Amino acid sequence: MxxxxxxxxxxxxxxxxxxxxxxxxxxxxxxxxxxxPEETLYEHVLKNNESHRGNIAINYFGNKISYGELLDTADMCAASFAELGIKTGDMVACCSATIPELAFALYGLNKLGAAMVALDPRRSPSEIKEFIVSSGANVLLLLDLAYVHLADMLDELSLEKVIIISADNYMSPIVKMFKQIKMPAPAVPIGGRTISWKEFLKLGKDKSVEAVGYGEFELAAVTLTGGTTGMPKGVMLSNDGFNAVAMDFRYCGVTYTRNQRFLDIIPAFSSYGIVASLQMPLSLGLEIVMIPKFxxxxxxxxxxxxxxxxxxxxxxxxxxxxxxxxxxxxxxxxxxxxxxxxxxxxxxxxxxxxxxxxxxxxxxxxxxxxxxxxxxxxxxxxxxxxxxxxxxxxxxxxxxxxxxxxxxxxxxxxxxxxxxxxxxxxxxxxxxxxxxxxxxxxxxxxxxxxxxxxxxxxxxxxxxxxxxxxxRMKRMITRFDGHKIFPVQIESVIGMVSDVQSCAVVGVADTEHAQGMQALAVVKLRQGADETAVREILKEKMETELEDRGRPKFLHFVEEMPLAGMGKIDYNKLAADFNSFRNANIAV
Known part of the structure; x- marks a missing residue:
């Protein structure tokens, strides 16, 4: 220890x-x-909740899944994966939003000593294919809504099994009924190597497997980086990594009480989602309110x-x-x-x-x-x-x-x-x-x-x-004269103005010099704010609080800030859109 x-x-x-x-x-x-704790993810959640099996683990569209059901279904998953030949050291790909099946599969795989490769179904087919091939996974859990998007790619892969999972499966009956009336689940051809989640669980029915014990530096999951500055990379996370974060929050001074609700909106195909919004609250006995599409x-x-x-x-x-x-x-x-x-x-x-x-x-x-x-x-x-x-x-x-x-x-x-x-x-x-x-x-x-x-x-x-x-060092803006501008300094000054709802500063090409970048400030105003008046307030405030070389060259107002997949401001898109900005009269 x-x-x-x-x-x-x-x-x-x-x-x-x-x-x-x-x-x-x-x-x-x-x-x-x-x-x-020198424990696997599965062991850690089991140990902390075995005597509280009746408590609610996941609150999913009106269906309250107990810790007992979570653990029992994880055991069934482990047995079913074992029937498919999955063993210690293997990787299984999961291309899905945050739904109960992902949690069940994560702990079932971990019980076997196998790892989940968590993939964002919104990524391009070529990116998803690359990581499935790179991981050596021959089994894929696939969200039904992503099937059409990825169908051609699936034909190019020699997967042994594709398990179709659905956001509908674990909804409460009444929510599921209204959802299917409003937006019916897509038709996915079942047969051959493609099986339903229900068929998958039947493979392990009445079977059991022994849990693989803890080992230091053992892989538990792979998540992908955002890829906003280049090709995404697969981040290999260990059992210790997951449990260290869970332990950190257990002892951070915040009082976590069993059965408190944790609103989970961060996708589980990210490190933040799978560690801080899934393993951490479950290890503390909290009730996760699981939102698959936020x-x-x-x-x-x-x-x-x-x-x-x-x-x-x-x-x-x-x-x-x-x-x-x-x-x-x-x-x-x-x-x-x-x-x-x-x-x-x-x-x-x-x-x-x-x-x-x-x-x-x-x-x-x-x-x-x-x-x-x-x-x-x-x-x-x-x-x-x-x-x-x-x-x-x-x-x-x-x-x-x-x-x-x-x-x-x-x-x-x-x-x-x-x-x-x-x-x-x-x-x-x-x-x-x-x-x-x-x-x-x-x-x-x-x-x-x-x-x-x-x-x-x-x-x-x-x-x-x-x-x-x-x-970010990558966000730092270097002017033609070598002077460095840090966007957060400008953003802090602009953000203090009451009529500013949000702002972002990015570097754009300096067309007045042979080299270097210029700062572009993009601002979203509060509803009802007067753009002309705010522009003058900002100009005066920046002249007072920022040195001449540290001020933005351009100022532009937008209706909405573009957001990347995780809800962060998409700085790359702001910079890419600048050609249209530059055609407007936006010089400060």
């Missing part, structure tokens, strides 16, 4: 952060003496209906919540224990507005901002239990070490110095699937023998261990 007490801070503030660990003062003695415009409706104690959203979702009709007239949010936010940067203006909104609606805790990446099994830091500093993404989670290094080196910087944010600990990925070249670009073993993930994010840490993200 790995004891966290070994990570205790030194008390010597002259030591670097990675050694001093000043953030450990925020943790209890119980937390510091806790041990990372519409940001309906976030207010979901929060009002389910009144979750905990949720994880991205900043754009909180903007939608704040402006939703359901939150008008002072709707009471006192049930919120954790309003978690991550996945994208948040400027000072939006942070202030959201915390004011939460206070005004009865929430006793500030927004719990966090930071992480797919390569560290989702989360690395968080503002927990009221420990909050403006614009900080919190301090490192219990099992995690975070430090700031001089970019491109292994030289750790002092408190307050700006450099690359690097992360180590049991949640660090095993590497990218069949891609050692890309793995070596982000993972490095430093002279002390510690393996660190180099995030590509610029930031600093204060003497309490709070982390402040300055922006």
């Amino acid at each position: 790995k004891c966290i007490a070994k990570m205790r801070r030194t008390g010597n503030m002259k030591a670097k952060a990675s050694t001093a660990k000043p953030w450990l003062k925020f943790y209890t003695e119980e937390a510091l003496n806790a041990k990372l 519409d940001p415009d309906k976030v207010g409706k979901l929060v009002k209906k389910y009144k979750p104690s905990h949720t994880l959203l991205v900043p754009a979702h909180y903007e939608k919540l704040m402006n939703s009709k359901e939150m008008k007239n002072g709707f009471d949010l006192s049930f919120f224990r954790t309003a978690g936010s991550g996945g994208d940067t948040m400027n000072a203006g939006l942070e202030s507005k959201l915390n004011g909104f939460l206070r005004e609606h009865g929430c006793k805790f500030p927004l719990s901002q966090g930071y992480g990446m797919s390569e560290v099994s989702s989360a690395a830091s968080c503002c927990c239990n009221g420990n909050f500093k403006s614009l900080s993404v919190g301090y490192p989670l219990l099992t995690t070490n975070v430090a700031i290094f001089k970019p491109g080196t292994t030289e750790e910087l002092d408190y307050g110095e700006e450099g690359e944010v690097c992360i180590s600990g049991p949640s660090v990925m095993l590497g990218y699937l069949n891609n050692s070249e890309e793995t070596e670009k982000v993972m490095a073993t430093h002279p002390d023998g510690t393996a660190w993930v180099h995030s590509g994010d610029l930031g600093c840490m204060d003497e309490d261990g709070f982390i402040f993200i300055k922006g």
